[in-house]
């Protein structure tokens with residue numbers, strides 16, 4: 001397998017609006033990211049992924065772009081951006097940016113022109129039809145919005161304020177490629193490509209037999225031609241790294257996007273866990289990992305993540321965010337950093353931040369949640385029941401401000417934070433984590449350092465054992481002479497672990513563990529969320 005820098009990298013995701021506010025407007029900003037770069041660097045990560053900070057009316061937190069070549073005033077200015085890039089590089093790290101090109105904002109000048117008349121030169125930059133079909137969008141009951149001015153419907157995969165671009169128009173593609181070059185020429189190190197497999201649309205927009213399954217939005221004919229063209233025109237001319245956000249994908253399809261000889265993308269996020277596994281499901285998780293390993297290993301590179309700005313924090317969703325918060329955070333970290341693929345750390349994950357439950361819908365900001373709430377309440381359902389049902393997976397769960405210390409607003413902002421803080425910031429914060437040698441932070445730091453020193457964590461084969469065990473997840477990683485056993489008890493129960501004799505007699509040394517070392521003679525009774533890695537002779 002070809003070795004490359006990005007396969008060996010760990011990415012830290014910065015949701016800047018919730019990271020650190022330096023001007024007191026209640027939003028984090030790029031200057032705030034600059035001021036916290038030493039903190040990020042101290043974790044040992046290689047790449048910073050910055051969520052969208054382009055000109056935007058901000059109805060979907062920057063994923064609705066009205067000016068691709070400017071910086072949103074909330075985030076700062078182009079000058080601050082240039083400084084950020086320089087400072088990231090000065091610390092030996094790389095910076096990747098979000099690329100959101102499936103759709104723009106409805107306030108983008110292209111769309112304002114496009115909707116103004118049927119014969120406007122930009123009409124064909126978007127998708128207009130006389131009739132709508134029965135498809136749902138991610139955030140609304142229909143993918144089609146009627147526009148009075150010209151009496152036609154436009155297509156949107158997300159909110160009505162996010163019209164989809166018409167990628168079949170070569171002019172649109174050229175505009176996007178030129179915008180990508182603008183950022184790459186500044187020296188950024190790559191892109192995280194938002195829903196990139198949605199660019200190609202189904203010919204004729206046929207009705208669906210099951211409109212609730214919105215997978216018709218992605219992986220349509222033409223998508224690989226667009227990505228190969230993008231690679232040819234733009235990506236291949238730079239030494240960069242790309243990760244595609246690719247919902248509705250099997251490992252077989254995945255290889256088509258990231259196969260090493262395909263000339264498309266480097267890596268992908270699939271959503272078999274984050275979109276389809278509301279709670280921890282051991283059997284399912286093991287099955288997903290095995291299928292993706294079998295389908296992709298040696299052909300294309302995967303990613304590992306259990307949360308991000310769209311998905312509830314991992315200790316709350318999959319672990320235990322009260323009694324075993326620290327143990328479960330470390331246990332999942334051990335897993336994420338030892339499974340095949342690039343590990344992503346979402347800001348705050350490294351101190352074991354938890355999800356929130358706010359008291360009322362008014363406390364939430366997210367358009368996905370608010371739209372869904374309105375839609376369900378409009379059907380006559382009890383508002384309280386609707387609200388309760390949406391909380392567990394609400395996107396704002398992971399968007400609350402970063403908890404830096406126990407002071408006012410957790411040290412995040414002097415002003416009124418754009419989203420309420422998690423009230424537990426007095427106990428869970430960076431200052432506390434840095435003062436405690438046993439903290440989640442130092443455990444992440446250790447795992448990341450291990451990755452730098454041990455190629456087995458990156459390039460090792462993956463071989464699961466105990467495949468049907470309901471609590472234990474264990475696997476070997478092997479690279480050359482190096483063989484590791486990763487042993488995880490992903491449960492709140494003490495769980496006996498009977499390793500085969502030929503393995504237990506060969507456990508040579510403990511590489512890392514999240515509980516104190518046990519005596520060699522002690523029975524292998526794994527504690528709740530116990531995690532350890534052994535080197536095997």
Ligand code: TEU
Pocket residue numbers: 060063100138158194195245246247248271274275309310
């Ligand atoms: O997300 C796409 C999306 O809908 C995810 O929430 C989903 O979990 C997965 O990606 C696909 O099934 C991206 C951004 O991350 C999100 O914040 C934006 O709202 C959305 O695109 C629209 O740009």
